[in-house]
Amino acid sequence: MNAPQALQGVPPQPAAPQPLAGLRVVEFTHMVMGPTCGMVLADLGAEVIKVEPIDGEGTRRLLGAGAGFFPMFNRNKKSIGIDLKQPEGAAVARRLAASADVVAENFKPGALHKFGLDYKSLAALNERLIYVSHKGFLPGPYEHRTALDEVVQMMGGLAYMTGRPGDPLRAGTSVNDIMGGLFGAIGALGALIQRGITGKGMEVQSALFENNVFLMGQHMLQYAMTGRHPQPMPARDNPWAVYDVFTVKDGEQIFLAAVSDAQWQTMCEVLGLADLKADPALATNNHRVKLRPQLLATLRERLAARSAAELAAIFERAGLPFAPIRKPEDLYDDPHLQATGGLADVVLPDGEQAGRTVKTTLFPITLAGERLPVRLQPPRFAAHTDALLTGLGYAPAEIDDLKKRAVVA
Numbered sequence: 001m002n003a004p005q006a007l008q009g010v011p012p013q014p015a016a017p018q019p020l021a022g023l024r025v026v027e028f029t030h031m032v033m034g035p036t037c038g039m040v041l042a043d044l045g046a047e048v049i050k051v052e053p054i055d056g057e058g059t060r061r062l063l064g065a066g067a068g069f070f071p072m073f074n075r076n077k078k079s080i081g082i083d084l085k086q087p088e089g090a091a092v093a094r095r096l097a098a099s100a101d102v103v104a105e106n107f108k109p110g111a112l113h114k115f116g117l118d119y120k121s122l123a124a125l126n127e128r129l130i131y132v133s134h135k136g137f138l139p140g141p142y143e144h145r146t147a148l149d150e151v152v153q154m155m156g157g158l159a160y161m162t163g164r165p166g167d168p169l170r171a172g173t174s175v176n177d178i179m180g181g182l183f184g185a186i187g188a189l190g191a192l193i194q195r196g197i198t199g200k201g202m203e204v205q206s207a208l209f210e211n212n213v214f215l216m217g218q219h220m221l222q223y224a225m226t227g228r229h230p231q232p233m234p235a236r237d238n239p240w241a242v243y244d245v246f247t248v249k250d251g252e253q254i255f256l257a258a259v260s261d262a263q264w265q266t267m268c269e270v271l272g273l274a275d276l277k278a279d280p281a282l283a284t285n286n287h288r289v290k291l292r293p294q295l296l297a298t299l300r301e302r303l304a305a306r307s308a309a310e311l312a313a314i315f316e317r318a319g320l321p322f323a324p325i326r327k328p329e330d331l332y333d334d335p336h337l338q339a340t341g342g343l344a345d346v347v348l349p350d351g352e353q354a355g356r357t358v359k360t361t362l363f364p365i366t367l368a369g370e371r372l373p374v375r376l377q378p379p380r381f382a383a384h385t386d387a388l389l390t391g392l393g394y395a396p397a398e399i400d401d402l403k404k405r406a407v408v409a
Contacts, residue, residue: 016370018045026100028117030057032174033134033208034106035073036181041188042076043363043372049388050074051093054083054409056381060350071346071378072360079379080388081409089407090115095392097122102188106134109143119203130191130201132184138207147208149176156212161219164234180211241288241295245325252308257321261285270318332359347377382409
């Protein structure tokens with residue numbers, strides 16, 4: 001018999017901490033915002049149970065830009081299918097919610113009330129319950145509106161700041177949906193600490209619009225302090241002279257920056273720009289900002305024959321800020337992500353590619369030096385129905401009957 005790895009001089013791999021192990025979360029969520037909250041809690045070790053409609057959550061079937069939603073935001077979860085519209089289905093869901101420490105949802109205001117799954121109804125049965133609602137808007141004049149990430153980006157200033165003047169443009173990912181879920185999870189963690197002190201839970205609310213306004217806070221304060229309207233990012237008054245994308249040899253592009261006088265001096269030295277370094281008109285950052293158009297034109301001309309790889313190597317050796325311009329698919333080959341375990345395998349649960357293994361991104365933190373792993377694959381629809389109902393006290397015959405009548409799947 002072979003000796004265990006540890007006895008062969010290979011230490012066992014340390015397990016990532018699971019600070020929320022033993023916590024049960026039941027989520028009535030769909031799309032991105034609510035599932036993100038559940039994913040964060042699941043990655044931190046909680047048992048997260050995803051309650052899906054009787055035909056499965058719709059993001060399982062999305063194409064195009066939505067194809068990655070389900071496998072990205074539903075790892076480390078269990079799945080059960082319940083038809084809430086049938087009274088017995090709503091009763092099953094209430095029984096499941098009664099077993100939870102945290103319930104999370106992201107439906108329109110009042111949508112779950114008719115099923116007895118709103119905060120007031122559930123908290124009346126369990127004062128320790130923490131209930132996380134993810135909405136388009138916090139309570140107020142807008143709360144009845146239907147919100148999407150794009151809607152709040154447009155009305156909340158983000159699209160204005162991202163696009164060119166006169167051409168508002170949404171950010172290139174689901175910024176508010178994802179961050180709204182993160183804020184919901186942060187609220188849940190705070191509520192858990194408070195429950196440990198008082199013994200009582202509470203309702204937590206997170207909203208897309210308010211999330212977007214929070215992101216705009218720095219620009220709002222810029223206006224409040226200066227009286228000047230913030231310009232869209234492509235046309236902004238840049239506080240640094242060298243802080244831009246340069247098109248170089250063979251049409252490649254690279255972002256280069258020098259955000260201090262010391263970095264400017266270093267950049268001139270390593271790029272052989274002695275005349276610019278010695279020019280008193282460029283001595284300080286504020287001097288350079290005033291001459292930014294001319295300076296950038298000069299730099300573009302002098303760097304045009306150099307390759308992006310050469311410039312990246314020079315800037316890296318000198319400790320200067322730089323970045324290659326990459327597409328999402330390029331990140332799969334990123335040496336840092338590969339070396340640090342920032343990507344992990346997931347098995348696709350649905351559609352023509354069901355069973356295929358692909359790489360996904362992990363939650364961007366470490367605990368005790370460890371990344372939080374994929375412990376459970378994104379679940380096949382209703383994969384855990386039998387086990388969960390058994391745990392709630394349903395007999396096998398009852399489960400079979402509920403399935404035959406399509407109360408559960």
